[in-house]
Amino acid sequence: MLFNSLGFIVFLTVVLALYYTPLFNWTGKKTMLLLASYIFYGLWNPPLILLLWISTMVDWTAGNQLAKEERQNIRKLWLLLSMVVNLGFLAFFKYGDFLLENFVIAANGIGWNFKAQPMDIILPMGISFYTFQTMSYTIDIYKKKIEPAKTFLDFALYVTFFPQLVAGPIVRAKDLISQFYESKKATAQQFIWGLFLLTIGLFQKVVLADTLLSGTSDKVFGAETMLHGMDAWSGTLAFSGQIFFDFAGYSTCAIGIALMLGIVLPDNFMFPYASIGFRDLWKRWHISLSSWLRDYLYIPLGGNRHGITRMYVALMLTMLLGGLWHGAAWTFVVWGALHGIYLIGERLLKKVIPIKINAWNGILFALLTYTLVNFTWVFFRAREFSTAKNMIASMLFLNDEGEKILGSFDIIKVFTVITLLFICHWLMRNTNMKEVGKKTPPFLLGIVWAAMFVLICIAQGSGEQFIYFQF
Amino acid sequence: MKLKQSLLIAILFSIISLAAWEIHWRSKPDYYSANLEDDRYLWAQHRAKVVSATENDIVIIGSSRTGFDFNTHVWKEVQGIKPINLSTNGKPPLAFFEDIVENTDFNGTLILGITPLLCFSPGVEQRNLEAKMWVDHYHNQTYAQKLGFWVSKPLERNLVMLTSSELKFYNDLDLKALINTISIGERIPTAPNLPNFGYNDEDRNLIMFSSMVTKPEFAEKVQNVWNSFLPNIPDYEVIKDVVPTIIEKYQEPAKKFKARGGKIILVRHKAEKEWNMHTQRILPKDKAWDKFVEMMDCPGYHFEDYRFMSKYTLPDWSHMNAEDAKTYTADLVNQLIKDNHLQKTN
Numbered sequence: 158m159l160f161n162s163l164g165f166i167v168f169l170t171v172v173l174a175l176y177y178t179p180l181f182n183w184t185g186k187k188t189m190l191l192l193a194s195y196i197f198y199g200l201w202n203p204p205l206i207l208l209l210w211i212s213t214m215v216d217w218t219a220g221n222q223l224a225k226e227e228r229q230n231i232r233k234l235w236l237l238l239s240m241v242v243n244l245g246f247l248a249f250f251k252y253g254d255f256l257l258e259n260f261v262i263a264a265n266g267i268g269w270n271f272k273a274q275p276m277d278i279i280l281p282m283g284i285s286f287y288t289f290q291t292m293s294y295t296i297d298i299y300k301k302k303i304e305p306a307k308t309f310l311d312f313a314l315y316v317t318f319f320p321q322l323v324a325g326p327i328v329r330a331k332d333l334i335s336q337f338y339e340s341k342k343a344t345a346q347q348f349i350w351g352l353f354l355l356t357i358g359l360f361q362k363v364v365l366a367d368t369l370l371s372g373t374s375d376k377v378f379g380a381e382t383m384l385h386g387m388d389a390w391s392g393t394l395a396f397s398g399q400i401f402f403d404f405a406g407y408s409t410c411a412i413g414i415a416l417m418l419g420i421v422l423p424d425n426f427m428f429p430y431a432s433i434g435f436r437d438l439w440k441r442w443h444i445s446l447s448s449w450l451r452d453y454l455y456i457p458l459g460g461n462r463h464g465i466t467r468m469y470v471a472l473m474l475t476m477l478l479g480g481l482w483h484g485a486a487w488t489f490v491v492w493g494a495l496h497g498i499y500l501i502g503e504r505l506l507k508k509v510i511p512i513k514i515n516a517w518n519g520i521l522f523a524l525l526t527y528t529l530v531n532f533t534w535v536f537f538r539a540r541e542f543s544t545a546k547n548m549i550a551s552m553l554f555l556n557d558e559g560e561k562i563l564g565s566f567d568i569i570k571v572f573t574v575i576t577l578l579f580i581c582h583w584l585m586r587n588t589n590m591k592e593v594g595k596k597t598p599p600f601l602l603g604i605v606w607a608a609m610f611v612l613i614c615i616a617q618g619s620g621e622q623f624i625y626f627q628f
Numbered sequence: 629m630k631l632k633q634s635l636l637i638a639i640l641f642s643i644i645s646l647a648a649w650e651i652h653w654r655s656k657p658d659y660y661s662a663n664l665e666d667d668r669y670l671w672a673q674h675r676a677k678v679v680s681a682t683e684n685d686i687v688i689i690g691s692s693r694t695g696f697d698f699n700t701h702v703w704k705e706v707q708g709i710k711p712i713n714l715s716t717n718g719k720p721p722l723a724f725f726e727d728i729v730e731n732t733d734f735n736g737t738l739i740l741g742i743t744p745l746l747c748f749s750p751g752v753e754q755r756n757l758e759a760k761m762w763v764d765h766y767h768n769q770t771y772a773q774k775l776g777f778w779v780s781k782p783l784e785r786n787l788v789m790l791t792s793s794e795l796k797f798y799n800d801l802d803l804k805a806l807i808n809t810i811s812i813g814e815r816i817p818t819a820p821n822l823p824n825f826g827y828n829d830e831d832r833n834l835i836m837f838s839s840m841v842t843k844p845e846f847a848e849k850v851q852n853v854w855n856s857f858l859p860n861i862p863d864y865e866v867i868k869d870v871v872p873t874i875i876e877k878y879q880e881p882a883k884k885f886k887a888r889g890g891k892i893i894l895v896r897h898k899a900e901k902e903w904n905m906h907t908q909r910i911l912p913k914d915k916a917w918d919k920f921v922e923m924m925d926c927p928g929y930h931f932e933d934y935r936f937m938s939k940y941t942l943p944d945w946s947h948m949n950a951e952d953a954k955t956y957t958a959d960l961v962n963q964l965i966k967d968n969h970l971q972k973t974n
Contacts, residue, residue, distance in 0.1 A: 158772040158775075159772065162772065162773075162776045163776050163779040163780050163783070164772050164773075164775035164776035164778075164779055165772075165776075166779075167775070167779050168775075199771075200770060200771040200772035200775065201770045201771075201772055202770065203771070345631075345632065346629065346631055349631040349632060349634075349635050350629075350631060352635070353631070353634075353635075364803065367804075368803050368804045368807070369807070372804070372808075561815055561816050562816060563815070563816065564811060564812070564813070564815055564816055564818060565811075565812040565813040565815045566810050566811055566812040566813075568815075569812065570807070594629055595629050599629075599630040599631075599633040599634045599637065600633075600634075600637055602629075602631075602634040602637075602638075603633065603634040603635070603636070603637025603638045603640075603641065604637065604638075604641060606634060606635070606637075606638035607637065607638040607639075607640075607641035607642045607645065608641075610638065610642045611641075611642055611645045611646060611649070612803065614642075614646055614649075614789075615649065615789070615802065615803045616802060616803040616804065617790065617792050617802045617803070
């Protein structure tokens with residue numbers, strides 16, 4: 158079910174009504190939330206709830222055994238079972254076709270004329286998110302960082318909690334399960350702020366991403382010819398805005414909906430396009446994934462504990478796998494590799510040229526970071542390397558004869574939206590929405606809220622799926 | 629934070645703004661009315677009826693000409709059965725035809741409306757893909773989408789501002805469409821936008837705005853759109869090698885459909901002036917329609933062969949106005965009954 162659909166508005170209204178009527182005690186409310194979450198997921202493709210159940214059962218069992226078991230080799234086996242099931246699902250459903258395709262290419266490369274029918278596997282919505290979330294649970298218990306969930310209901314709800322089930326934030330057990338232990342009820346302030354966040358999230362998705370930017374991005378990346386530099390830049394900038402508004406919009410909706418239930422989810426985006434450097438970027442973009450990769454991949458790979466070379470290798474591997482997490486295609490791997498190179502390059506440069514960041518040079522570095530990020534988005538968005546190559550060449554103004562496919566208004570629209578986005582991120586860099594909300598006069602906040610709501614209604618939208626659902 | 633105050637202000641201003649927006653569109657009743665929009669969801673709802681359709685039922689496929697020219701209510705009055713209308717704006721019928729043949733057991737009567745330039749001219753592959761997306765939507769739509777459509781029905785039936793369509797040329801009251809009407813400079817050549825010139829009822833009959841008849845300048849806007857691309861399509865001599873391969877794609881599904889007892893009736897609705905002139909230039913009747921009818925081995929009704937089909941004046945040279953569509957439908961159904969292709973059941 159999509160947040161940007163009328164069906165979801167009805168669904169949420171019913172859930173909130175049941176949650177706040179005195180019909181149920183806290184266990185009853187959690188059971189209702191769990192059932193609602195299964196309905197939320199099952200309305201997309203009912204049989205795939207089975208995967209959620211299997212994942213839930215395996216990690217619940219593994220978590221309990223890990224907590225009880227003292228023998229290290231047996232504990233390792235339980236952890237291995239959790240990893241194999243979760244990563245196995247991910248490998249089969251997400252990477253099955255990709256692996257087969259590459260196997261065929263490799264086989265043909267060595268002269269074995271092998272042909273295979275594509276498996277056409279359905280990608281279960283949000284599988285990358287909920288498998289990472291449940292894996293963090295068993296890993297944390299294995300490392301004795303957390304205790305297992307008190308009840309199966311608490312754990313099942315942690316895996317399935319509908320606001321963040323299909324596209325995050327990827328929440329750690331210690332941050333979410335513990336909230337289920339005691340009765341939760343949003344205060345009036347929390348409820349209204351949650352509603353406000355839901356409106357902002359939908360505004361970002363429906364108006365900014367789908368209405369203002371997606372058309373230009375689709376047109377440019379769908380072009381089969383070499384493009385004029387201005388068109389290539391407009392398409393790439395449009396995509397950079399689209400993916401931010403799409404994904405941050407989803408996270409904001411998720412945080413807002415959870416807050417309306419009295420549950421607090423962590424921030425997933427902190428105005429990333431005002432990042433000064435790439436280390437800063439990854440502390441601001443998809444925070445729940447980058448911190449997951451840091452804790453469960455980068456640090457276990459050695460992190461910065463085994464010298465500079467090993468650290469760079471760990472960093473690069475983390476970014477390559479982070480790229481692959483986003484999608485089963487080599488373009489995503491290149492996207493991850495570019496980020497790895499940027500991160501390593503930044504660390505090397507900092508050693509050679511120590512620069513003190515201030516307000517004046519900061520914005521220039523932020524602009525430079527954002528510009529470099531845009532080159533990575535080309536690989537993220539392009540379906541083929543040839544498209545990416547053409548786009549990069551056009552963006553470097555190497556195609557004198559590039560075709561113009563965008564009208565002047567399209568270009569002005571994209572540059573206006575992106576400039577405002579960048580300025581907004583820069584101004585918000587060291588604060589957050591709540592703080593700004595506190596300083597804003599209630600009347601003005603109300604007007605802004607109304608304007609966003611009205612534009613969502615006028616945009617109507619055709620229920621476009623969130624981009625990150627496919628990851 | 630005084631959030632309650634902000635919420636109340638937001639509710640108040642939202643109601644005022646949306647009411648003003650609704651009133652604005654309601655003040656143009658010639659062009660806007662509240663109705664279920666003719667999108668893939670409504671199409672899928674009608675497509676679902678084919679599953680339980682019997683040999684006595686009739687399914688109509690074709691493009692906008694079929695949608696505007698037929699009136700299924702009149703059809704029912706004359707013959708006694710209301711056809712399932714699966715015609716779609718701007719899309720050739722091949723994907724829908726294949727879907728009915730391959731994915732249903734329907735063995736009733738299939739009325740296949742043919743607009744040669746849409747069905748048989750180069751570029752049809754892309755149009756077929758767009759049609760296939762609707763077919764895929766029917767087969768793959770989720771329960772969430774069905775719920776969303778069900779919830780949206782009462783809103784669409786009552787609020788004019790919600791009657792936008794996913795067909796780009798068919799709406800201009802949602803934000804994206806409104807923004808797309810803005811044009812600055814001439815960086816790239818732009819084609820005129822096709823204005824919306826009709827609406828639909830819940831049986832998916834397309835009904836032309838009366839202003840297309842009463843205001844020639846409005847009809848002229850539509851004619852200008854046709855004139856912006858029709859002259860650019862190459863002559864038959866240039867495309868003659870590919871046309872037969874396009875036409876042949878209908879052959880296999882037709883054979884299969886007829887083999888299980890289904891009947892196909894081909895209809896070539898009227899086009900006039902530039903539309904007809906360019907159609908004759910690009911796909912002459914003897915090279916396209918006649919070959920198609922021969923290949924399909926089905927009864928074919930071409931507007932040039934019947935006075936009752938050609939007697940109308942088409943405001944935009946391509947589609948019938950609502951009143952003419954009624955008599956045209958009645959005349960054609962009577963002709964089909966007379967020719968024993970349909971049985972009168974009332």
